[in-house]
Amino acid sequence: MRRWLIAGIVLLLKRMRRRPDRKRERIFAEAPPSPVGELVVLLLLLCGTACAVGFIVVYGLDRLGSQTQLLGLALGLSFAFFAAAATVFAYRLVPTAEEQEPYPEPDEHPDDEREVVQIAEESGDRITRSRLLKLGVAGAGTALGAALVVPTLSCGPFLDVDPLRRTPWRRGVRLVDSLGRVLRADDIEEDTFYTAFPHGAPHEQIGAPLVLVRLDPSELKLPDGRKGWAPEGILAYSKICTHAGCAVALYRTPLFEPTSDKPALVCPCHYSTFDPAAGGRVLFGPAGRPLPQLPLEIGGGGTLAAAGGFSDAIGPSWWGVRRT
């Protein structure tokens, strides 16, 4: 009996000694459990899991159509359920009391700041010709920096801008369509436009593509010195807009209304509008230069060929490009 009593007291004392450890002050205020919340979270997790499994199943089953839609739906819904679960968890199952935390003071570390400045000052104490030394360091740094940057010039021609002026068009180069078939004057009809390329030269260079239109020769008002550039009223211009390099792929032409505007070549990017009857003059839009014109001639069998080079530099403008 006495033994039991002693044993009981010892046990009780032990428990009492452990108690302060258990009863330590809480960080977050105690709150009642929320069985409903836990159930909802569990259900949402279950739904999300089902959708994730659904994603794997859809991925595995090739014979299901609309894979992209089903996969997106499964994965999206899975994330949506998990988002809902996390939200319910955040509002129901964890402490939601607001806390305070002090902002840093404006003058947080005055002593450290002072010491850093002092270190910086004393580091340079022994130097007598500091300005000269700084100059030397700056010069060395600049030179080394330049040496390390210069290899990027291997990426392309830097000082030589002549490639910008090169085009495959010379006198006698015949015009072909995108499939390489020779274009004849008879092929070119009014009220529509054609894309032409130089025969025997790659199409994918900025100086290659032309836009061709046919106008009534009596309506042409080409600039001086371009007499005979448009045989039978067929006009050729560079297809690349002088504003931002897009293909001039629209032809505004009055098909039905006699009152509508005169024919114009229009770039679909920023709607620079050029007058094909007047040597590619800008009618509207941001282009600062006319569309370069290519003189044409009609050779044997009615084939179309260039009668020379472009009137202006082709492609988007750059500093130093010549104006005419």
Next chain:
Amino acid sequence: MVGGATHVTRRLVRFLDERSGSAPLVRRALRYVFPDHWSFLLGEIALYSFVVLVGTGIFVTLFFEPSLKDTVYRGDYEPLRGLKMSEAYRSVVEMSFTVKAGLLMRQTHHWAADVFVVAIVLHVSRVLFTGAFRKPRDLVFYVGVVMVMIALLEGFLGYSLVDDLLSGMGLAIAYSVAMSIPFFGANLALLVWGAPFPGEPAFESRMYIFHVLIFPLALALLIGLHLLLLATRHHTQFPGPGRSERAAVGLPAVPSYAPRSIGLAFAVAAVLFLLGGLVQINPIWQWGPYELAQGTNGAQPDWYLGWLIGGLRLMPGFDITVGDYTLVPNAFWGGAAFPLVVFLILFLWPTIERRVTGDRGFHHLLDRPRDRPWRTATVSAFISWVAVVFLAGSADRIYVLFSIPYETLIWIFRVLVLLLPVIVFFLVKRLCVELQVSETYELRRKALEEGAPAVPAGLDR
């Protein structure tokens, strides 16, 4: 069970602390207080969109071939069969049609990029309107603006890599804008592209390395810096009970705020994957491969570049010339000068405001927009200025929708771009003052009814 888990936690914390001394830092991080307001979530949405971008981006990289080598399409998609195209374009078509979940990941990647920039733009607007950019968070703001610029370039490179018709048209414009820079534009463009447009094949590799490594890495590092700087100075908060310049009031990161933020992360992922699966975006097989001589009408870039297209379209057609030579080609104004001015204004704004108000103090409390009529009006005017130019970028779509002639529209926009910011400035300023007055009126009425002249401090300014 619970005792066991506690034991494991205790051992883990001890293990880490003994080897890194991290316990004090972890304790502070866990109890870091997040003040709550819906507008604070915009930055988080951008962050989680970035995570989705990286994840889906890694997936699409596994199937993308960054090469402009010519090839002929022989895949499943009938309309393109037999067509000559680049390896890059072919690989994206294949990824869309034959790789399982390929189209889902590609479309989610594209949607995530669009949502990323939306969230960033709204986040920056929030910061501007509430004065969150003031000392001691001006550095956080500058880092943020740098990230906006990188995000725009990163997005542009993303859709340029594909080498479909829209990619090519966008690149032609980028090339022309580079060419238009006075004194060295042509040299710069030739250096970057390697040859006159469309450039040499290596150009694709150059875009690729920037899109998949350099820019994402820069963004990740800057996001880290952005958050680190913010955490050391702490989040801002709106004034309220207990919320002062001295202390932030909000939910501790663990256990209260973290699950909310995780919930938001999942919600962002949910929206992006639902969009990616159910809403088609950039169906490149409809545009076709890029060919220099082709263009398409009604071409619109991703929304976040619309303001540059607008700038290019609005500019009246002239080049600045010296004698017979061009000095400043037209594309410079809309494509280079305009965005430079916009970013310059953003960078200078904290300084401008400091100069104008003479306020050099610390600010942890945010302003309600109405309480700072001058700032709210100026920021609104600035945003409306960019917004008009942005709308002008789709003037051709407005023409199709409403049958107003395109040239008339451009003239309307040219007038609006000068006039609207002024109108918005005075309108918004008036609105702020009216809101303030109506508020104090309510309070005064109540005070009179209760018989006590109680106008809270700060509202009678």
